[in-house]
Amino acid sequence: MAFTKNPQVFTAKVAEVTFGTGDSAVTLGGESVFPLYAFDQEYAHPPVVGIDFSDKGPDRDIPGVAEFYKGAESLADVAKRASEAEGASFVSFTLASADPNGDDAPIEESVAKCKEVADAVTKPLVIQGTGNAEKDGQLLGKVAEALEGKNVLLLSALEDNYKGIAVGAVLAYGQKIAAESAVDINLAKQLNVMISQQGVKSESLVMQVGTATAGYGFEYVASAMERIRGAGLSQNDDMLQAPIITPLADETWGVKESIVSEEDFPEWGPAEERGIDMEITTAVACLASGSNAVILKHPASVKTVAGIIADLM
Amino acid sequence: MALKGLDIFKLTPRTNCKECGNPTCMAFAMKVAQGTAQIEACPHMSADALASLSEATAPPMKALKFGAGDAELALGGETVLFRHDKTFVARNPFAVTITGADADAKLEAAKKVDYERIGEHMKVDAINVEYTGDKAAFVDAVKKAAALGRAVILEVQDVDAAKEALAAVGDAKPILNGATPDNYKEMSDLAKGAGALLGVTGPSLDAIYDTVKALEEADNKDLVIDVGSASVKEAFANAVQIRRAALKDGDRSMGYPTIVNVSKLGGGCPHKETGLASLFTLKYGSIVILSEMSYAQALPLYGLRQNIYTDPQKPMTVEVGNYPINGAGADSACVLTVDFALTYFIIAGEIERSGVPMNLLIPDAGGYSVLTAWAAGKLSAASIAKFIKDADIEGTIKNRDLVMPGKVAVLKGELEESLPGWNIIIGPNEAISLVKFLKERYAS
Numbered sequence: 001m002a003f004t005k006n007p008q009v010f011t012a013k014v015a016e017v018t019f020g021t022g023d024s025a026v027t028l029g030g031e032s033v034f035p036l037y038a039f040d041q042e043y044a045h046p047p048v049v050g051i052d053f054s055d056k057g058p059d060r061d062i063p064g065v066a067e068f069y070k071g072a073e074s075l076a077d078v079a080k081r082a083s084e085a086e087g088a089s090f091v092s093f094t095l096a097s098a099d100p101n102g103d104d105a106p107i108e109e110s111v112a113k114c115k116e117v118a119d120a121v122t123k124p125l126v127i128q129g130t131g132n133a134e135k136d137g138q139l140l141g142k143v144a145e146a147l148e149g150k151n152v153l154l155l156s157a158l159e160d161n162y163k164g165i166a167v168g169a170v171l172a173y174g175q176k177i178a179a180e181s182a183v184d185i186n187l188a189k190q191l192n193v194m195i196s197q198q199g200v201k202s203e204s205l206v207m208q209v210g211t212a213t214a215g216y217g218f219e220y221v222a223s224a225m226e227r228i229r230g231a232g233l234s235q236n237d238d239m240l241q242a243p244i245i246t247p248l249a250d251e252t253w254g255v256k257e258s259i260v261s262e263e264d265f266p267e268w269g270p271a272e273e274r275g276i277d278m279e280i281t282t283a284v285a286c287l288a289s290g291s292n293a294v295i296l297k298h299p300a301s302v303k304t305v306a307g308i309i310a311d312l313m
Numbered sequence: 314m315a316l317k318g319l320d321i322f323k324l325t326p327r328t329n330c331k332e333c334g335n336p337t338c339m340a341f342a343m344k345v346a347q348g349t350a351q352i353e354a355c356p357h358m359s360a361d362a363l364a365s366l367s368e369a370t371a372p373p374m375k376a377l378k379f380g381a382g383d384a385e386l387a388l389g390g391e392t393v394l395f396r397h398d399k400t401f402v403a404r405n406p407f408a409v410t411i412t413g414a415d416a417d418a419k420l421e422a423a424k425k426v427d428y429e430r431i432g433e434h435m436k437v438d439a440i441n442v443e444y445t446g447d448k449a450a451f452v453d454a455v456k457k458a459a460a461l462g463r464a465v466i467l468e469v470q471d472v473d474a475a476k477e478a479l480a481a482v483g484d485a486k487p488i489l490n491g492a493t494p495d496n497y498k499e500m501s502d503l504a505k506g507a508g509a510l511l512g513v514t515g516p517s518l519d520a521i522y523d524t525v526k527a528l529e530e531a532d533n534k535d536l537v538i539d540v541g542s543a544s545v546k547e548a549f550a551n552a553v554q555i556r557r558a559a560l561k562d563g564d565r566s567m568g569y570p571t572i573v574n575v576s577k578l579g580g581g582c583p584h585k586e587t588g589l590a591s592l593f594t595l596k597y598g599s600i601v602i603l604s605e606m607s608y609a610q611a612l613p614l615y616g617l618r619q620n621i622y623t624d625p626q627k628p629m630t631v632e633v634g635n636y637p638i639n640g641a642g643a644d645s646a647c648v649l650t651v652d653f654a655l656t657y658f659i660i661a662g663e664i665e666r667s668g669v670p671m672n673l674l675i676p677d678a679g680g681y682s683v684l685t686a687w688a689a690g691k692l693s694a695a696s697i698a699k700f701i702k703d704a705d706i707e708g709t710i711k712n713r714d715l716v717m718p719g720k721v722a723v724l725k726g727e728l729e730e731s732l733p734g735w736n737i738i739i740g741p742n743e744a745i746s747l748v749k750f751l752k753e754r755y756a757s
Contacts, residue, residue, distance in 0.1 A: 003522035039550035215616020273609040281613035311545035
């Protein structure tokens with residue numbers, strides 16, 4: 001008597017969102033199965049990995065990152081190099097210097113940098129703002145205008161600035177946006193509803209539902225994502241069917257395990273290895289919980305996580 | 314399948330004798346139906362009724378143990394596919410694999426990972442010993458592994474080698490992982506004789522299923538299932554389908570813990586093994602075997618496991634007390650937050666990043682976050698003052714600066730009354746501002 005396979009294929013599916021242009025464009029979502037269950041039904045659009053660098057340059061304090069970007073000094077060169085990272089399906093550019101609590105770079109300067117990067121990359125582009133609602137509300141609209149036609153994905157629209165970004169980026173310039181909420185199914189749904197009411201269609205809306213580093217409350221992330229996917233697929237809740245994108249490099253490279261030096265903790269070994277494994281562990285856990293895309297920064301993590309996704313498809 | 318309380322009640326003697334500890338047979342039947350009482354607790358059930366009931370009320374996934382004494386590990390007993398539906402119960406042991414050829418070096422390395430995290434002792438939980446054809450070397454490695462005081466898994470399909478290895482470990486209650494469609498009868502007898510769990514493996518999930526069925530008919534239900542190593546995709550498909558068949562579709566013959574050997578799936582790349590171990594910690598490896606376990610791998614993986622196996626109804630808490638950071642001593646100022654583990658970790662991390670020596674004080678706040686604890690009355694001026702007294706903070710710390718979470722600034726006045734002599738300082742609202750706050754205030 002053979003084992004009776006009982007695949008779980010839902011009638012509902014995760015919405016499809018495409019960003020980028022031409023042959024390299026990436027589509028997120030489209031599956032009707034639980035995360036990574038390609039054995040239940042083949043994925044039309046497997047999950048993808050992006051590589052991030054900031055406008056202050058890549059994090060050259062990490063030897064492997066410095067080596068990868070060696071010789072690439074201008075933003076355009078760094079962006080080109082990032083495009084070549086093995087396993088990266090898209091490039092993410094973070095406007096760190098625009099942060100009003102930091103350098104507070106003027107909007108025109110940030111927009112010019114985005115143009116330089118967008119003209120240099122050969123892969124789809126994610127632009128990440130500062131996380132400051134007021135600044136991003138002004139900044140992301142201007143970026144959307146300057147990059148019209150590039151079909152970029154802008155991170156992210158918050159409860160306090162979604163109106164301007166929805167209208168200014170999606171409706172006016174045809175870009176894609178991510179709705180950011182803090183690890184809670186109800187908050188995620190509420191923001192999706194409000195953004196939809198602005199006229200943004202599902203093909204333009206991605207969710208960024210928050211993350212935590214492995215060991216730092218990841219159970220909330222796993223459960224939030226699993227409940228969102230469950231509601232979207234098994235209950236056909238179309239306000240929870242947007243694909244999920246999860247930037248996690250800043251979180252995972254900021255915890256003690258990734259940053260304390262080998263001199264201070266000799267038994268722990270080289271900090272870089274710890275940082276890579278923290279980034280990989282968290283990324284794979286996010287993908288297994290429901291992320292359609294993860295954004296990392298170390299080329300070794302990008303390659304490894306993309307390899308695992310390929311093996312599972 | 315799941316019986317209703319009334320169905321169970323009909324099979325009880327209905328005498329309300331109370332010997333099971335319940336006031337009435339009806340109450341007992343309801344508890345059995347909910348899974349909170351075992352049918353065996355009633356001494357007056359007929360043998361027939363007992364047999365039919367224990368079958369029908371058995372949990373959907375077997376709860377098993379392997380290893381002896383301090384090395385004993387619990388496996389299985391899961392009741393839900395998603396932790397938010399209830400909770401996961403048996404955290405997956407992480408094992409490393411050795412052979413006769415590399416036993417000494419790898420066992421020595423396996424000892425290195427050894428630390429505490431939120432009350433949990435993190436170490437390599439088990440050793441997998443793989444038979445590679447040299448029987449003497451295999452048995453020797455098995456002995457050394459058992460001597461390490463960790464649970465042991467014997468990965469061997471050769472019946473003679475298995476026999477000698479089992480004899481070598483005595484009553485260590487290992488897993489004998491090597492029952493195939495060809496050898497399962499002999500292997501089952503060996504495992505039963507040694508009190509070992511039997512690992513079932515095979516070329517496909519169908520073959521594994523048939524072997525499990527045959528073993529169940531031969532009355533061996535102390536089984537674990539090896540999901541195989543043909544490919545990452547197949548191993549993952551098997552792990553999910555086995556757990557799903559047991560918990561969602563009620564197929565008891567899939568209701569066993571699984572073994573996932575990522576050392577055979579990672580292509581020799583430690584980073585890839587780490588990623589795969591993360592995957593199978595979430596979905597649904599009961600035991601995860603790696604080539605090695607460095608701190609770089611252990612820190613994220615054990616942290617992830619601790620998170621995932623946290624009961625959603627019981628938040629993780631840290632012990633009440635003083636946690637000196639950055640070499641803080643009696644002359645260093647104090648920061649106070651709550652005993653919710655996540656809050657503790659974030660605050661401790663920020664203080665570490667500031668480089669400023671601070672005493673981090675953790676009172677009992679019911680395991681809630683700052684605002685929730687305050688709203689629930691678990692964090693008040695009285696509870697903080699009581700903690701300062703009970704933990705003898707005034708006797709051990711001379712500095713009288715106490716930085717409070719900004720979100721409970723409202724407590725300042727009361728605290729100044731309750732703690733005379735202390736300088737109550739309102740800290741920032743968010744942890745992320747703590748580095749700047751401490752540096753500006755305390756870095757000379």
